[in-house]
Every structure is written in structure tokens, then in C-alpha cells.
Amino acid sequence: MSSTTTFADLGLAQPLLRAIADSGYTQPTPIQAQAIPQVIRGGDVLAAAQTGTGKTAGFTLPILHRLLNMPATARKPGCPRVLVLTPTRELAAQVEESVRTYGQYTDVRSMVMFGGVNINPQITALRKPLDILVATPGRLLDHAGQKTVDLSGVEVLVLDEADRMLDMGFIRDIRKVLALLPKSRQNLLFSATFSDEIRGLATGLLRDPVEISVARRNTASELVDQGVVLTEQSHKRDLVSHIIRGRGWHQVLVFTRTKHGANRLAEKLVKDGLTAAAIHGNKSQSARTRALAGFKDGKIAVLVATDIAARGLDIDQLPQVVNFELPNVPEDYVHRIGRTGRAGSPGSALSLVDHSEIKLLTAIEKVIKRPIDRIQIPDWDPATMLRPATSGRGDEDRPEPSGQRRGERRDGRGGPSNAGGRDGQAGRNGRDGAKPQGGRGRSEARSATAGSSRPAAARSDTARPAHGRGDAPRTGQPRSGRAPQAALLGKPSSR
Numbered sequence: 001m002s003s004t005t006t007f008a009d010l011g012l013a014q015p016l017l018r019a020i021a022d023s024g025y026t027q028p029t030p031i032q033a034q035a036i037p038q039v040i041r042g043g044d045v046l047a048a049a050q051t052g053t054g055k056t057a058g059f060t061l062p063i064l065h066r067l068l069n070m071p072a073t074a075r076k077p078g079c080p081r082v083l084v085l086t087p088t089r090e091l092a093a094q095v096e097e098s099v100r101t102y103g104q105y106t107d108v109r110s111m112v113m114f115g116g117v118n119i120n121p122q123i124t125a126l127r128k129p130l131d132i133l134v135a136t137p138g139r140l141l142d143h144a145g146q147k148t149v150d151l152s153g154v155e156v157l158v159l160d161e162a163d164r165m166l167d168m169g170f171i172r173d174i175r176k177v178l179a180l181l182p183k184s185r186q187n188l189l190f191s192a193t194f195s196d197e198i199r200g201l202a203t204g205l206l207r208d209p210v211e212i213s214v215a216r217r218n219t220a221s222e223l224v225d226q227g228v229v230l231t232e233q234s235h236k237r238d239l240v241s242h243i244i245r246g247r248g249w250h251q252v253l254v255f256t257r258t259k260h261g262a263n264r265l266a267e268k269l270v271k272d273g274l275t276a277a278a279i280h281g282n283k284s285q286s287a288r289t290r291a292l293a294g295f296k297d298g299k300i301a302v303l304v305a306t307d308i309a310a311r312g313l314d315i316d317q318l319p320q321v322v323n324f325e326l327p328n329v330p331e332d333y334v335h336r337i338g339r340t341g342r343a344g345s346p347g348s349a350l351s352l353v354d355h356s357e358i359k360l361l362t363a364i365e366k367v368i369k370r371p372i373d374r375i376q377i378p379d380w381d382p383a384t385m386l387r388p389a390t391s392g393r394g395d396e397d398r399p400e401p402s403g404q405r406r407g408e409r410r411d412g413r414g415g416p417s418n419a420g421g422r423d424g425q426a427g428r429n430g431r432d433g434a435k436p437q438g439g440r441g442r443s444e445a446r447s448a449t450a451g452s453s454r455p456a457a458a459r460s461d462t463a464r465p466a467h468g469r470g471d472a473p474r475t476g477q478p479r480s481g482r483a484p485q486a487a488l489l490g491k492p493s494s495r
């Protein structure tokens, strides 16, 4: 398919082309250019594609097209013609939203169902005629058990993020669902990775599939500026707060390993004047949906998430990801940073790593086949730690901090230790507003490469010791003589 292929060239029906135009897409992405004609043709498809490649439209558009061209003789309540299975609630919601978006000029009816919410509204919704059902496996089986859904009319099955579904232990549920479907149907399997297990699933499921693959997004490591800050675990919350405020990051996804950790970090960030929310499995679905919506439309600057909660989140062109802790599984690192640098837009991923995580770091570097730059943060001073390499311009230095934008200037909060009032100095020459941190005895990182702190006369509110411990100033340690750090991660001094 040539690079000048248009959606019209792919043969999509007019109402879909109209919706696509409304979405502002001018050209199909590679996965769409390949998948759309195949799905329209009606054959099975095995597609290697990750989130961010445009895969959702790659299957929803041609499915909608097929439905338009094969009108149901009798649409039956609770009896979908298309079933899309996803690993997570969020992904299910996003896929169904895409169906609605692309199907807005059609009369195709869709519904999403997932667990963690009251089943009764879903039962009520299933009493209406239905074309496309997007579901997570567990709740779907609940409905099937209660006979509130009838899967005997499914003509097209999509397994989205199949590798994730297997990772999350859904294989038995998937097999149970498959047993409820008619034998003759079209099957589309989307997966980011192809383990033996996925291959096994595909072999049993697909008939003469067309295989489609687009550039693996494991090459995220090329799209995303990455850096590691070596620090102590107990310093991380202060440090991440300091960095986000110092940089004025307005849309950051921060990964923590635990739900509790996510809550505590979000609370700390809010206390520091940032708009932040945690999103994890213990949160109600409505709280998760609200947090995600707030994050997407800019009302929440920092979303703190666990891996599971973040899976499948579709957030356009996310500029920043922070790994508060490294994931235990190196591939999860790739997934995490894959949230940024999407659709060719630049992104950066910063990982805070303590000594106990060095092994994980090494494993990650093996997977991405390259070392990750170590970023030095002397004094945690943004003036030196995160200055872009290419410019010292104020816009890069201090974009409007989210807290300020919402009138939540920290200097107005009257916190006990915010004498620095750093944010109030936004107009000042670049980073000067960010006071050196060492004066309160803040000493970052005993890890050798984390950069030594220097005591400083001035302090900012970001310089509070994490727990009032007041680590001893590391007097006598030379300040890093290295060049100022690059854009997070632009070209920091590497190890």
C-alpha cells in the first residue's frame, strides 16, 4: 500500500469516511492500510500491532463497513453480530468509544461491558438490539451464564491485545467464550507480541489468516528519550514532585508498582500543588473513568497508575512518562514508555531507580538493546538537571506549570516550607527560580552516579527533606562538572 493511500482508496463506505474526516485523520496508518481491506474481504487476520499504531480503527472501521453492507435481517436484543474482547475495562471503553465515533453516521449499535460495575444496567442495555459488543472476558461470561447475552449470532470476533489477555490469565475464559460462538465466523487477532502461547491460540482460532505486521513498537526506545535517575527509594516522592513542578510538566503518567504507592504519591503531589489522581484496580470504575477523562482533557496533570490500570489507556501523544519504580517484567517497561512518543510525536520517559532495582534496569537494557542514559540531578536543581541541550529558552525551561494554570500556585498555598516560592518566579531567567536543594540537608542519592548534592544557601519548598529526616548535606562533594542536562532526557550526560 503506497504512502499516499487514502481512506477512500480502502473502499470504506461514505458515512465512515465522513466520521474519519471529522476525526481529522488524513491518511490511514500502516496497520489500517493493511488491515482494512483484509477485514472487508472477510478473511481471518493475525495482526502484530501495539497500542498507538491506530489498530483500533484498523478493525473497527472495516467491521462497521461490513455491517453496513450486510444489514441484519433481524437484529435481536442481546445478540451481537460482532464481539470484541479486550483485556481491560479501560481498553474496552476506549474501543467502544471508537466504534461510536467512527459509526456516528450509521445506525450501528454498540455496547461495552466490563466487570467492577453494577451488572444491572448492562442487563437492561442488553434488552435492546445490538450489533457490536465490546467486553472483557469475565463479565461477558457472567452474562452468558445468566443468559442475558446470546453469542450464537456472532459473525466477527476480535481479540484485542491478545498477549495481554494471556498475560492476565484470561486464556481459560477466552476458550469458554469461543465455545459459545458459532463455528463459522471471521476472526481477528491483534497482539503486540507473539509468544508460543499466542501462536497456539492463533493456530486453533484462525483459518488461513492473513498476517499483518507493522513496525514493532518495541522500537519505542528510539522514539522516546529515556533517562534514569539513581536515587534512594525514600527520596523518590520528593524528587518526582520536584521534577514535575520544575519542568512544568502538564501531562505526566507516573507508574508505581503498588496501588498503595500510587495513592500515596498522588496525595503527596496534590499536597505540593499539582493536580494529580491515582488510577488502579481498587478504584471504582467511575473514579477511574473520571481520572482518565480529567487527565486527557488537561484538568489533571499527573496520573499515577499501576501497570494493570494503565494497560490499554489511549492517551494521545502523551509527552511524559515517569517510572516511579521499575516494573518487575522488562517488557512492561517497553509498554510503559510506549505510552509516550506516539504517532511520531516526541516523548520522554524518566525512571527513578534505587539500588535494589539495578538488576531490573540491567534486564530492561537488555530487552531494549541499549543502555539508558543516567541523568544527574545535582541538588535536584532543575537549572542543571533538566535544561534542554538545544536551548536555554524559557519556554522549555518553564512551560506553564499545571498548578499555576489552575491558580494553584504553590507560593500561595502557605505551606510551611515554601519560602522559595519557586513557581512564583516563572518569569525569571530560566531555571533560577528553582532553588538549589541542598540547603535543607537534602542529599540526593548516595548512589554514585546520581550526582552529589551541594548545600546551598537558598532553598525552595521542593527542598524539604522527605520525612523530616534531613539527610546530612554532602559537603565536600564536588558538584557535577558535567554539562547541563538535556531535555529530559535530550542528551544528558551518559554514563
Ligand code: AMP
Pocket: 024, 025, 026, 027, 028, 029, 032, 050, 051, 052, 053, 054, 055, 056, 057, 314, 315, 316, 343
Ligand atoms: P490505537 O493504536 O488504536 O490505540 O490508536 C492510537 C491513536 O491514534 C488513537 O488516539 C487514534 O485516535 C489515533 N489514530 C488512529 N488512526 C489514525 C490516523 N489514521 N491518523 C491519525 N491518528 C490516528
